[in-house]
Amino acid sequence: MQTMRIKLDYNNLMERIDGVLSRSRSKIVREEALGIATGLSILSSYIEKIAIRAIELEDDALIGLLLDLNVLKEEE
Numbered sequence: 001m002q003t004m005r006i007k008l009d010y011n012n013l014m015e016r017i018d019g020v021l022s023r024s025r026s027k028i029v030r031e032e033a034l035g036i037a038t039g040l041s042i043l044s045s046y047i048e049k050i051a052i053r054a055i056e057l058e059d060d061a062l063i064g065l066l067l068d069l070n071v072l073k074e075e076e
Helices: 010-023 027-057 060-068
Strands: none
Touching (some): 010 027, 027 060
């Protein structure tokens, strides 16, 4: 059974979340924004380390997933 992966622009998603958090007037968002931003920053750091390791190991499966997330870009 073949599975289809959906592509996602990770960096754009992070920018959109940041924009919503910084412009929201919601009390809950204001209270939780710092924790959410900190968590997303840690997540981004881990994803960057995973990308570096995937390239070091030449792991095609991980590289493919990271390409689908637009974390990595192919160069010719």
